[in-house]
Amino acid sequence: MIVIKLGGSLSGSDQLLNCLERIEKNYRGRSVVLVPGGGGFADQVRVAQQCWCFDDLTAHRMAILAMQQMALMFKGLKAKFAIATNSAEIHVLSNTSKIVIWSPDINELDNAGVAASWDITSDSLSAWLAHTVSASELILIKSALIGPGFSVQQLAELNVVDKAFCGFVAEAAFRIRIVNAQDFE
Numbered sequence: 001m002i003v004i005k006l007g008g009s010l011s012g013s014d015q016l017l018n019c020l021e022r023i024e025k026n027y028r029g030r031s032v033v034l035v036p037g038g039g040g041f042a043d044q045v046r047v048a049q050q051c052w053c054f055d056d057l058t059a060h061r062m063a064i065l066a067m068q069q070m071a072l073m074f075k076g077l078k079a080k081f082a083i084a085t086n087s088a089e090i091h092v093l094s095n096t097s098k099i100v101i102w103s104p105d106i107n108e109l110d111n112a113g114v115a116a117s118w119d120i121t122s123d124s125l126s127a128w129l130a131h132t133v134s135a136s137e138l139i140l141i142k143s144a145l146i147g148p149g150f151s152v153q154q155l156a157e158l159n160v161v162d163k164a165f166c167g168f169v170a171e172a173a174f175r176i177r178i179v180n181a182q183d184f185e
Contacts, residue, residue, distance in 0.1 A: 001032070001033065001061075001135045001137060002031065002137045002138075003126055003133070003135045003137070003139070004033075004035065004138075004141065005034075005036075005139070006019055006035070006036055006141050007035065007037045007121075007140070007181075008036070008037025008040070008066075009140065010181055011039040011073070012039075013143075015181040017077060019181055020077055020078050025128075027123060029097050031118075033090055033094070033100045033102055035067075035102050036067050036070035036103075037122040038066030038070060039066070041065075041067075041069045041070060042063045042121075042122075045059055045062040056101060056117055060116030061106055063121075064104050067103070067125075068104065070101065071083055078099070080098065081095065083100070083101045083102075083103050087108065091133065094133075095176065102129060104125060104129075109125070112132070115164075118175060120164045121162040123140060123165045124162050124167075127169045128168055130174050134173075136175065137174055137175040139177045140161065140173050140177070140179070141179055141180075142160060142180060142183050143180070146160060146178055146179060146180050150178075152165065152169060152178070153166055164180065
């Protein structure tokens with residue numbers, strides 16, 4: 001199984017649709033799970049939290065809803081893809097040869113002990129999911145320009161991946177690739 005995280009910032013241009021089309025074309029018939037970033041929906045959560053000063057648990061839950069909104073948008077763009085809300089559904093749908101979009105379940109993440117923090121974004125959640133579903137590969141597709149030879153730690157220091165990502169992949173049994181959307185095949 002391959003987990004592919006599509007950065008939320010890709011939704012600000014035609015890069016999102018281009019990546020979805022490449023996935024549909026190049027990964028057809030393979031067991032693939034897409035993880036949507038929260039995009040502008042998550043950005044609005046950050047703005048609302050600054051304005052209203054609500055706690056991080058509330059913001060975390062709202063950011064998960066942002067990812068769910070993006071999952072619905074992906075499905076609206078690619079009707080043949082399927083949506084799964086938890087790892088059990090992912091395993092069932094992975095046998096149907098459909099590309100699966102993960103719409104994360106807050107309760108599953110809470111039960112797994114995933115902390116409610118802005119240090120944990122869809123980057124870390126995709127790593128958590130890759131571990132949970134025993135993926136062979138995790139691909140993060142970013143809008144940021146990424147040069148060759150950067151370590152995961154360096155990418156975290158440059159804010160290309162979230163602060164918690166290194167911890168989530170420290171003992172990863174899966175291959176990790178972090179690529180710019182234009183370089184994704």
